[in-house]
Amino acid sequence: MRRLITLSMLALLIGLTGYQASASSERTGSVSVSQVGDQLGASAFPTGTWNSGIQVQNPTTSSATVQVKFYDSTGTLAYTTPAATVAAGGSQTYYLPDAAFASLPNGKYSGVVESDQAVVAVVNETNYTAKGLADSYNGISSGATSLNLPLVYRARNSTDSMIAVQNTDASTTANITMQFIGTPPSTVNSSRTDTIPPLASKTYDISSTAFDALGAPFLGSLTITSNTNIAAIAHSVKNSSDGELSVYRAFSTGATRFLAPLVYNQWTGATTTDALSGVQVQNLGSTADTIVMTYTTAPALGGASYTSSQTVAANASTTFFMPTFPGVPAGNYGSAVISSGSNQIVVVVNNVKSATGIASAYNAFADGSGSTRVVAPLVFNQYSPDWTTGIQVMNVGSALDTVTMVFRPTNSVPGSAASYTKSLQVGAGSNNTFYLPNFSDIPAGLYGTAEVTSTSQKIIAVINTTKYSANISTAYTGINQ
Numbered sequence: 001m002r003r004l005i006t007l008s009m010l011a012l013l014i015g016l017t018g019y020q021a022s023a024s025s026e027r028t029g030s031v032s033v034s035q036v037g038d039q040l041g042a043s044a045f046p047t048g049t050w051n052s053g054i055q056v057q058n059p060t061t062s063s064a065t066v067q068v069k070f071y072d073s074t075g076t077l078a079y080t081t082p083a084a085t086v087a088a089g090g091s092q093t094y095y096l097p098d099a100a101f102a103s104l105p106n107g108k109y110s111g112v113v114e115s116d117q118a119v120v121a122v123v124n125e126t127n128y129t130a131k132g133l134a135d136s137y138n139g140i141s142s143g144a145t146s147l148n149l150p151l152v153y154r155a156r157n158s159t160d161s162m163i164a165v166q167n168t169d170a171s172t173t174a175n176i177t178m179q180f181i182g183t184p185p186s187t188v189n190s191s192r193t194d195t196i197p198p199l200a201s202k203t204y205d206i207s208s209t210a211f212d213a214l215g216a217p218f219l220g221s222l223t224i225t226s227n228t229n230i231a232a233i234a235h236s237v238k239n240s241s242d243g244e245l246s247v248y249r250a251f252s253t254g255a256t257r258f259l260a261p262l263v264y265n266q267w268t269g270a271t272t273t274d275a276l277s278g279v280q281v282q283n284l285g286s287t288a289d290t291i292v293m294t295y296t297t298a299p300a301l302g303g304a305s306y307t308s309s310q311t312v313a314a315n316a317s318t319t320f321f322m323p324t325f326p327g328v329p330a331g332n333y334g335s336a337v338i339s340s341g342s343n344q345i346v347v348v349v350n351n352v353k354s355a356t357g358i359a360s361a362y363n364a365f366a367d368g369s370g371s372t373r374v375v376a377p378l379v380f381n382q383y384s385p386d387w388t389t390g391i392q393v394m395n396v397g398s399a400l401d402t403v404t405m406v407f408r409p410t411n412s413v414p415g416s417a418a419s420y421t422k423s424l425q426v427g428a429g430s431n432n433t434f435y436l437p438n439f440s441d442i443p444a445g446l447y448g449t450a451e452v453t454s455t456s457q458k459i460i461a462v463i464n465t466t467k468y469s470a471n472i473s474t475a476y477t478g479i480n481q
Helices: 209-214
Strands: 003-009 032-035 051-057 064-071 077-080 084-086 091-095 110-115 120-127 133-138 144-154 159-167 174-182 189-196 201-205 218-238 244-249 257-265 276-283 289-297 305-312 317-321 332-340 345-353 358-363 373-381 388-395 401-409 420-426 431-435 446-454 459-467 472-477
Touching: 051 110, 051 373, 084 091, 120 244, 120 373, 120 472, 133 218, 133 244, 133 358, 133 459, 144 276, 144 345, 159 174, 159 189, 189 201, 189 209, 201 209, 244 345, 257 345, 257 388, 257 459, 276 289, 276 305, 276 332, 305 317, 332 345, 345 472, 358 459, 373 459, 388 401, 388 420, 388 446, 420 431, 446 459
Parallel strands: 003 032, 133 472, 244 358, 358 472
Antiparallel strands: 003 110, 032 110, 051 091, 051 120, 064 077, 064 084, 064 110, 120 133, 144 159, 144 218, 159 201, 159 218, 174 189, 174 218, 218 244, 257 276, 257 332, 276 317, 276 345, 289 305, 289 332, 345 358, 373 388, 373 446, 388 431, 388 459, 401 420, 401 446, 459 472
């Protein structure tokens, strides 16, 4: 049986190398990649060369046959990669600037990754020529007829959003409605409609004149509904001298409790130019609700807990900004639990270090998402020369457990091995980090996949990668199996 993963990919201008705007990591063995449409009106988004890479991992015990199909803005098939065999536990990289994609013209594309096994995928986006921008996101396992994006900007602190929406249906045009709700004190409530051809995608540049009804500055949430299944990715860029890019996936479902394994409060310093987080929560209910967030510092920093609450209007969103979180001292990091009184919510975590333009985002985990096995399609140890990964693991169980990471390099360097195994203790409700450079026996210059397992307790993980020489950072969530 062929299995699909849906990906939306974005190149900002025709003539630029494909830049991915959304991807899906379905556990069934096929992935789709969709093109995002042309920008509407004048743009505040950076130009330069946007590039994408798709990392496909086969977490099964059987070899997988994998292909990627790329579609143009009309939904017409533009290119199909040759079938590739990916060994059990192995991975395959599709980097669009490579010579292998010479017959695919520079531009914006959507696509589908197809496989006969339950593969997973992560998309990397970079723009080194504009401001030094990068982030990652998980492939999207399936579309839905209603999607929620808790964090959308328009000229807010020099930050603007671009939303890529993909029609995952192969035969039916998607009729979509985009409903924007401003975060109080904003009273904005604005909608827009559009159509997207089958298997195609469009990009909506919120900074353009097409969205003047939102005003400026705008900070709020977006709900997209459709007659067909769709997928969406939100990009946000800060147009500062260094620039910041963060990317996250639209939510197709909510929950009353979410978990965030990696949250910063002015880490490595005591000012808001150091690493910090904003936790954005959207209330999906038709009534106001009280949202409670409990932040717990990492065990190495004392494991202290702090709690704050906010009342959020129906369908609106709010931010728990860590530098203003009551009682939390500067200079720490940890994890968070976010819960509502009764309504469904969705949560995204935005991490930034504004002094250097480093930023990334990830989707928080709905309660119940944990498992005893998590896979990560792309991790680095001081590669080329300083792409470096930390895997932040949160134990969502009720007891202390031993957590083991197996790192399997895709490449090799002198003296490298086929795999490396490391173990850590993680307390109930707590977190710990596998930071690859801390393990002296893992040579620098390697990249590959990782598998994280626990003995008995359920875990979740965030994969955070930095390249400090370029002032960029990426984040995606580990994929529970």
